[in-house]
Amino acid sequence: MSTMPEVNPARLLTSIADFAAIGATPAGGVNRQALSVEDRTARRLLAERAFARGFTVFQDEAANLFLRRDGRDATLPPLLIGSHLDSQPTGGRYDGALGTLSAFEVLEALADAGVETDRAIEVVAFTNEEGSRFSPGCMGSMAFAGAGNLSDWRRARATDGALLADELAATLQALPEARMRPIGHAISAFVELHIEQGPVLEREDVPIGVVTAVQGTKWLEIAFSGEAAHAGTTPLEFRKDPMGAAAAAIARIQGDIMPADPAARLTVGRITAEPGSINVIPSRVSFTVDIRHPDAAALAAMDRRVREECEAAGARWGCETAIELRVDMAPGRFAPEVTAAIEETCRALAIRSRPMVSGAFHDALFVGRVAPAAMIFVPCRNGISHNEAEFVSDAHIIAGARILLGVALRLSAA
């Protein structure tokens, strides 16, 4: 005997407040870094709530945490929903936690209503998404998807000196009631609810973003080397001015690339001139370029364009140009069947949505390599994230959880 399942707003908001208390900072944020004592406390609280509802709790060797509500057919791979529980050192209470706790609310709502789904639904909290204590971020989801090498990462040291292998083992041991399972078990699909971490939904007053892709990212470091000389006594024809080269190159790439392609992102966040005196032509100017695009070919073209403009500007100003690629992350395109399920749910519930591309990495990027995946974004105030001031309105929290529940119902059907 089942009724129509409904999200319980009070329970979800209380749950978010409960978890925000674990690692709470005086400024209202959260310091719950991956595999820390606070992270273990949060994992235990979630596991205990799962046990209380009769769900099964699993861990894998990357300490990814799974909370399973069985379905009608145990032979079908489960639907996976969730996000992560770790935070930045001065993080907000919604980044990661909102998606994990909304997914757990979906399980509870289904249990409350006595709904039996065809497939099992599993809630996941992936390990170390933030990467602030141990590098790289998205470690748990990468290991789950067979990307990257957990054996190598085990030797990583935290800034506080802790060894990843030790912290992983201690985290797993802190939850002995959980069953160990092999990493990377089959799933039917993955849906991750997350805050947007950008300004678009709020400014357009749209409560739900249907995330169709995650941008690819490349980080370049450019250095022009010229010749330091006296600002007053050196005529133009004797100058080898790396500042001239840098300004020309940055102006060209910033002036052209984003205006020509709304999906492109290009940021110069850091620049340094040496020796850095008012009346000395610099000997060296270096800067960073962060380029992102949802399309791999377009991202490669941006990379070529940046290199060409820099080489040309360096040559024009008589400088040597050095370009290094620091980060190279391919774009991910989410599964149309999953984004379609999200859009249909929005229509069915009469909640406005818009398709969008994620500018930041997420666990779903990696899980999407082994299973159909997509994400649901909700607005956050002023686009602020990775910051104790991070804020999501109650209405948007509830709307997001309702969409996730609807999607879970659709995708757990055989």
Next chain:
Amino acid sequence: MSTMPEVNPARLLTSIADFAAIGATPAGGVNRQALSVEDRTARRLLAERAFARGFTVFQDEAANLFLRRDGRDATLPPLLIGSHLDSQPTGGRYDGALGTLSAFEVLEALADAGVETDRAIEVVAFTNEEGSRFSPGCMGSMAFAGAGNLSDWRRARATDGALLADELAATLQALPEARMRPIGHAISAFVELHIEQGPVLEREDVPIGVVTAVQGTKWLEIAFSGEAAHAGTTPLEFRKDPMGAAAAAIARIQGDIMPADPAARLTVGRITAEPGSINVIPSRVSFTVDIRHPDAAALAAMDRRVREECEAAGARWGCETAIELRVDMAPGRFAPEVTAAIEETCRALAIRSRPMVSGAFHDALFVGRVAPAAMIFVPCRNGISHNEAEFVSDAHIIAGARILLGVALRLSAA
């Protein structure tokens, strides 16, 4: 009974070596900062050599040092030749000393030859040209020309804590044999020999520069304030990017101003982006602009153009633009009758010369406000100065001194 006066190359080169030993640094340069013990030692050595030749030694309240060889008519104002003896903390052995010691060689050559000039000729070593220990530089020549306020400067403290008033008094007292004279006595003209401190003469293989003007200089500090935001999640239309504004403004002013006007100099020597993260759009970018021009109206036009381009770029990128003027030094134009005397001497001695503008300040800039003045430049290797590696060839030293002698003969005639 007189003969044709001639510079004594061995004596001049020995003199330069003698003075380079006072405050000598291990790397072959000189640390003889204004009013230091080393500066006093150098002044005493020069004064003793003057006494030995029967010249008269004067000091004024700014501790400017004068060595006078009388002329035929004591009622005529003397011709002034010379430069300064103080150095940068890691300075070279030629900056200042070359002009002062070449001027003293002129007096000795005239005395050797028994030449009686119509006017007296005085050699000057102006106090604190470099400004590295006490600010401002060109203090002695400014005081001599009635520019600036010596009473205010007396309260200045050196980086080592010494009070300028005390160091001035101690320096004057260290040479009690010198006569005190009122500051700013009448002179007929001033000629300063100096190293170019730039690359032009050496690269064009011209031994003498006839300096017709000193550029005016303005130092501007520009700051664009925008809004820090996530590099990946912030579309162009939401960006208030001060790096975009800075690069556009710098590219415009560097791309246009110097190519359009060979006399213009524009340098961006310092730039900073905050917070300075690869994946964060900066909240603030600030940079310096050093502009120079020999013509006051052209310098003012450059200043306006820089401000306009910065305001426009700031507005285009949604940033606030702040512009501050840090230094404002008017250009100086040297006296045609003095530059003509230098050119005629070069022709008479068959030494190649070219007219040029000084990119750096010099004492002659200020003395030129109260008397006809000009400068003679000689090449220095690679344009390097304010550096222990500063170097001038013997041939260029001798050529410079010969020109100074010829000019002194012309300008000391009634």
